[in-house]
Amino acid sequence: MRQNYLMAQIEEALPEMTNLEKEIANFFMTTALKDADLTAAKVIEQLHISQAALTRFAKKCGFSGYRAFSFEYTKSLQESEDNFQTFNLELTKRVLIDYDSLINKTYDLVNEDKLQELASLIDKSERIYFYGKGSSGLVAQEMKLRFMRLGLICDAYSDTDGFTWANSLVNHNCLVFGFSLSGKTKSVINALETAKSRGAHTVLLTTTKEKSNSNSIDHIIHVASTRQLNYGNRVSPQFPLLIMMDIIYAYVLAIDKKHKEMIFKNTIID
Template identity: 40%
Template sequence: MAKGDSTKHKIEEAYTSLTKSEQGVADYFLENTAISDFSSKHISTLLYVSEATLSRFAKKCGFKGYREFVYMYELDFKDYFTEKEEKEISDITRSVRKNYKDIMVKAFDLIDEDQMRRIASRLSNTEYTVPVYGMGSSGYVAREFQLRFMRLGLDVIAITDSQMIAMNASLVKRGSLVLAFSISGTTKVVIDSIKKAKQNGARVVLFTSSKDKKLKEICDEVVEVAYLSELETGTKISPQISLLILLDVLYTYYFANDSYFKAEKYKRTLSALEIKI
C-alpha cells in the first residue's frame, strides 16, 4: 500500500458491506483529490445524507467515529504530498533552496529604508557620471547596476578592472558620487580606491558584508549586505545574489523619485535599442 492511501484502502475493503447511502459517501471520498471542508455538517448537506450515516460509514471502515476518519483522511493527503515533494526535490536541490531562502530573509531584514532613500536621492541629484567599482562577482553586479540604471537616464559607468578603478578614483571630482561593491570588504584595490576618491572630495557609498568599523570612516554610507558562510567563494549559491537584492530595492526607490521623468527616459533608451541599422 502506497504512503498516503491507507484511508482510501480501508474504504475499499469495507465498500461491499456499506449501504447504498454509505456507498455514496464512500464514492465521494474515494474520488476526492484535495483537502476541503470535511465537517459532518458540510458533507451531510453536500451528499444529502444524515450525520448519523457519516458516523456509521466511518465505523464500518474501521474508525471510532467520523471525526477520527476525517483526521486520518486528511493526514493521508499531507503524507502523500510530503512524499511527492521528497521524490521530486533532491537533498541537493533542497539545500540550494534553503540557502536562497536564508539569504533573502537576511537581506530584507538588513535593509535600512531611510538609507535607501538617501542613496536614491543622491543618485537622482548628482551632476557627474557615477562610477561603480567592483571586482570578480561584485564586478558582475557593477555591470548590472550600469545596465539597469542607465535605462532610467542615469549617467553611470561600471569599472571592473583594477587599474581602471585606481585611475578613476584619482580623477573623480569633488562632490561626485562613487559606488563600490565588495562583499568581503577586503578587496584591496576597491578599498584603496574609495579612500582616494574620498580624499578627492567624492561622496562614497560602499556595499559590503564586512562589519569593520574602519570602513565607515572612509565612506559616507556603508550598506550592510547579507552574508552566508562561504558565500563569496560561490560554493553554495551565486555570491552576488545578496548584492542584486539590494540593487533591486535601490532601483525601485530611484525610479519612484520622479517616476514620470525616469519612465520617459526608460522608453527612450528602449527605443534606441530597437533601432535597426
C-alpha cells in the same frame, strides 16, 4: 523559514566558537540529518566529542542546551520537508534554502531611510561610478547598465587600472559605489578612499560588520551572507548585492518616475 533562521543563528555564532565548536557547526550545516541522527549519543559518537562540547556549542548558538537545539532542529526539518516536498534531490533543497535564507536575512538589514537617502544622492549626482572585482565586478556592470537606462550618467570598472583612471575624474558632484562582500578587497577599498579624498561621496556594500572602513567611507550598506558565499560554489555571490541594489534602484525610479520611465522606454531595443 525556520531552518533558514536556525542556520543563520549558527552562522552568526561562528566567530565566537572554538575550532571544535566550528567543526560541530559545520556538521549541522552540511549534513542531511534525520530525527534519529539527532540524539546526543549519536552525534557524540559520530563526531568523537564530549557531551560538554555539544552543550557548549548549543549555548553558543543561543540555546539553553543541546536538547533545546535538537528540538528546534527537528522542527526545522519538518518545515523543510513541508516546503520542499515536491523536490526529491537534497541538493535542490539546499540551494533553494540558501537563497531563501539570504532573502530572509535581507529583511533585517534593510534601512529604508538610509536607502532613500542614497537614492536621492544618486539622483542628484553629476556622475556615478561602480567599482568591484570578480563577481562584484559583474554587479558593478549590471548596475551601470540599469541606471544608464534611467538617464543617469555612470560607468563601471572591475580592475585596479580602471579605478585609478576613474578617480582622476571624480569630484564633489560624483558618487562612487564599491562592492566587496568581504569588505577587504584592498584595491576597491583604496579606490573608495581616494575618491573620497577628492570630494566624491562614497558607498560600500559588504557583508562584514567590522568598522575598520567606517571613517574613510561615507555610507556602508550591509548585505546578507551565507556560509562560504565568496566561494560561489552553491549560491551566486552577486545575489545579496543585487537584492540591495534593486531596492535602491526602485527608490531612484520613484523619483520623477514619469520622466525616468519615458527615458527607459526609449532604451528598449526590439
